[in-house]
Every structure is written in C-alpha cells, then in structure tokens.
Amino acid sequence: MRILILGGDGYLGWPLAMHFSGQGDDVAIVDNLIRRQVHIERGTDSLTPISPLLDRIVAWREVTGREIAAHVFDVSDYARLLALIEEFVPDTIVHLGEIPSAPYSMIDRDHAWKTQRNNVESTLNVIWAMHEVAPEAHLVKLGTMGEYGTPNIDIEEGYLEIEHNGRTDRLPFPKSPGSFYHLSKVHDSHNIQFACRIWGLRATDLNQGVVYGIHTDDTERDERLLTRFDYDELFGTALNRFCVEAVIGHPLTVYGKGHQTRGFLNIRDTLQCIELATRNPGPTGEMRVFNQFTQVFSVMDLASEVCAAASHLGYNTRIEHLENPRVELEEHYYNPTHTGLLELGLKPRMLSEELIETVLHTVERFKDRIRARGIDPATSWR
Ligand code: NAD
Ligand code: USQ
Numbered sequence: 001m002r003i004l005i006l007g008g009d010g011y012l013g014w015p016l017a018m019h020f021s022g023q024g025d026d027v028a029i030v031d032n033l034i035r036r037q038v039h040i041e042r043g044t045d046s047l048t049p050i051s052p053l054l055d056r057i058v059a060w061r062e063v064t065g066r067e068i069a070a071h072v073f074d075v076s077d078y079a080r081l082l083a084l085i086e087e088f089v090p091d092t093i094v095h096l097g098e099i100p101s102a103p104y105s106m107i108d109r110d111h112a113w114k115t116q117r118n119n120v121e122s123t124l125n126v127i128w129a130m131h132e133v134a135p136e137a138h139l140v141k142l143g144t145m146g147e148y149g150t151p152n153i154d155i156e157e158g159y160l161e162i163e164h165n166g167r168t169d170r171l172p173f174p175k176s177p178g179s180f181y182h183l184s185k186v187h188d189s190h191n192i193q194f195a196c197r198i199w200g201l202r203a204t205d206l207n208q209g210v211v212y213g214i215h216t217d218d219t220e221r222d223e224r225l226l227t228r229f230d231y232d233e234l235f236g237t238a239l240n241r242f243c244v245e246a247v248i249g250h251p252l253t254v255y256g257k258g259h260q261t262r263g264f265l266n267i268r269d270t271l272q273c274i275e276l277a278t279r280n281p282g283p284t285g286e287m288r289v290f291n292q293f294t295q296v297f298s299v300m301d302l303a304s305e306v307c308a309a310a311s312h313l314g315y316n317t318r319i320e321h322l323e324n325p326r327v328e329l330e331e332h333y334y335n336p337t338h339t340g341l342l343e344l345g346l347k348p349r350m351l352s353e354e355l356i357e358t359v360l361h362t363v364e365r366f367k368d369r370i371r372a373r374g375i376d377p378a379t380s381w382r
Helices: 013-022 034-042 053-064 078-088 109-133 180-199 238-248 267-279 299-312 340-344 353-365
Strands: 002-006 026-031 068-072 092-095 138-144 159-164 167-172 202-208 210-212 252-255 261-266 286-292 295-298 319-322
Touching (some): 002 013, 013 068, 053 068, 092 267, 109 138, 109 180, 138 267, 180 202, 180 286, 238 252, 238 353, 261 267, 267 286, 295 299, 299 353
Parallel strands (some): 202 286
C-alpha cells in the first residue's frame, strides 16, 4: 500500500513509518519538527537520544535497504500538502501530526490557541485535500479517548443509539473533553464526520487511550532508530513518567487521589491497531470509530505496578499524592466499549511486571540524560 504518515517524526509516527516500510509498503512521512522545537523552547528533552529525521532515514536504509520518503513542512501549508498528496497518491493517510499535550494547551491563551489552530487546521487541510485530489483514499486519524471524558454511563465506540420522544437515531456519542487539547480532537472528529457525510470520504477515527512503552521491534534494531520518550510534565504520559521517576528516586507523582481511570495500551499495540484499521478500511461516506486501548487502569493502579517492578530491581520507590493540577473527576464510573479492533484481529499485549522492567532497564541506560527539573507539575488548569 502507499501510506502517507503525517507526524512521522513523533513518538508513534516514526515507529509506525518503520513498521509499514518494513512490510514492503511505500511510506512517505511529513513532519514540521514542532515537537523537537517545543523541547528546545522549554529546556526539556526526550529520555532517548533521538537522531535527526534525515539521519533516521539514512539509518533505516542502511539497516533494511528500504526507503522512507521524508518531507519537512507544516500540514497547515495547504499548497504543499495538496501537491504532495497529488504526487504521492496515497491509499491511506495516517494523521498523527498534531500537538498532543493536554497540559501544554492549558498553559495560557497562546498555547490553547496554538494547539487548537495547529490541530484543527491540519485536519481541515487533510480533508479538503482529500476532497480535492484523493477522494478514494482512506483517512486514519488519531483521536483520543479523552474526547468522551468520564460520563456516568457506558462509553460506546463513537456513536450512541438514542430513543427520544418515541423516535430513535444513531448519533455521535456526547463529548465532555477535559482540556483545550482534547477539545481540538472533538472539533477534528466533527469536521471529519461532516466531510464523510457531505463528500462521501472514507475515514477511521481512532480514539486512542494513553500510550506507554519505549520499544518496538524496529526501534530495537539500531540505536539510531530509537523513538522519542518524554517524561516532562507537559508531554510525558503517566506510566512513562512513573518509570523515569522510579529510576531517579523521585516520588511517583500521583495527581490527587489517583482514582482517575483511563484506557491504556502499549506502543506496539498502537502499531497493531493502526495497521488493522489501515488494512481493513470501512465503507465510503462514513467516519468509522474505534476505541483504541487494551486495558483500563486507575492512576494508582499504574503507580503501584511501577513500584512493584522497581522494587524487584532494587529501587525504594514511594508514591506522593500531589494536589491535582488538573480539573478532573478523581472518582468516577468508567466503562468504555472497545470491541471493534479486537474483532479485526487485535492481539493485545497486557501490562506486566516484565514489560515495566523492560522500560525501567532502558531508562537506566539513559539515566544521565534525565533533566529532573521538568518533572514536577507546574501547569494548572485553574
Ligand atoms: P508526538 O508529538 O510525538 O508526534 C506528533 C508529531 O507531529 C511530531 O513529530 C510533531 O512535530 C508533528 N506535528 C505536529 N503538528 C504538525 C503540523 N502542523 N505539521 C506537521 N507535523 C506536525 O505525539 P505522539 O504521542 O506520537 O502522538 C501522535 C498522535 O496520537 C497525536 O495526534 C496524539 O494526539 C495522538 N495520541 C497520542 C497518545 C499518546 O499517549 N502518545 C494517546 C492518544 C492519542
Ligand atoms: N497523571 C498523574 N500523574 C502524572 C501524570 C498524569 O496522576 O504524573 C494523571 C492525570 O491527572 C490523568 C491521567 O494521569 O488523570 C492521564 O494523564 P496523562 O498525562 O498520562 O495523559 P493525558 O493528559 O490524558 O494525555 C495522554 C496523551 C494525549 C492522549 C491522551 C489519551 O498525552 O495525547 O490524547 O493521553 S486519553 O487520556 O485517553 O485522553
């Protein structure tokens, strides 16, 4: 297949590009490198030493003999995006090219606007470009479980059968997102669904949970192929942060009571899920939605799992309940459906002590690179 990956230099995008390329697909990636720039601006960095994008491409060629075409530009540049899609003729466009951080979007008005402008505009450009020059292509878009929030009812996969005053309809599931970032994903979903309905496009919205893990089969082949691993308060996700904290003897930063509950998945399963969605497109004229996670945990569950694994490696780890910098329910019902990807053949990789130990061992290898001052939460929702 011909696969265009937007955001192909990112935590998930780079391993995904290698994953498809390694199977013989023709892969092109686009990235404006904003993720790398934000680290420079804030004095933070990835735990793993990531190679410049073009060095990654050369390393991949040397290791596998395969080519990944890299294009460095902003998806908000509509003329360039249109020209590339027209020239490359993708079967699938996988769109991961957005700013992915809830705390970053809550810093101030400028960061909220930067996040929403970047994300909403990039997706709008993609659907317009598809409408103009690639109406047969399949859009696989990374959304988030955080679009739904934590309602006091079961969460369905994208849509809800509603009966109202004696009539029924299947309507988009109600959304209660928890940050301006999560809201940007809701706006994207509405725009994509509209484009499918009006122009007959074909799209899959993957409402992904929180991703953890460092390695995929390809990142392990050569040090130059490592993907990024963030642990700072803005871009690091919970389990990844806890692993770094455990290794440097920092108390595990549980926000509030820690009973907040979310869907989680391993980075290798992210690749599996995106591949399943790509190889099995849905019908035209429809935005198909899958809830993309494999397990549900509370933050305290995760912190306890990391404590147990770290203590087996000889670390004396403790949990600290910090005043929650976010406005979110700390006690709530959470029961999201996630059968669609399982029905397509997803074989989940469950969180285990062994898996956490693998992450801890990699953190140990790069321990000298850790910048502890970026860890404590400094961004408040209030
Ligand atoms: P990331 O920041 O590592 O990767 C995103 C990449 O997109 C970066 O390399 C960035 O430079 C690029 N990018 C951003 N805006 C761009 C633009 N306008 N033009 C070109 N490139 C642009 O993030 P990630 O963790 O790999 O996330 C990928 C996608 O998955 C995002 O859409 C994110 O919202 C979603 N997601 C991530 C997680 C997670 O836990 N990591 C969970 C759910 C959903
Ligand atoms: N949390 C802590 N301590 C920490 C970090 C986080 O208690 O040190 C808590 C948060 O308060 C929250 C939960 O852990 O309740 C998850 O936070 P997170 O930072 O791991 O994840 P989140 O902000 O939700 O965002 C991440 C990705 C985002 C993606 C989202 C999926 O950064 O791109 O959209 O996970 S989901 O959570 O399903 O919306």
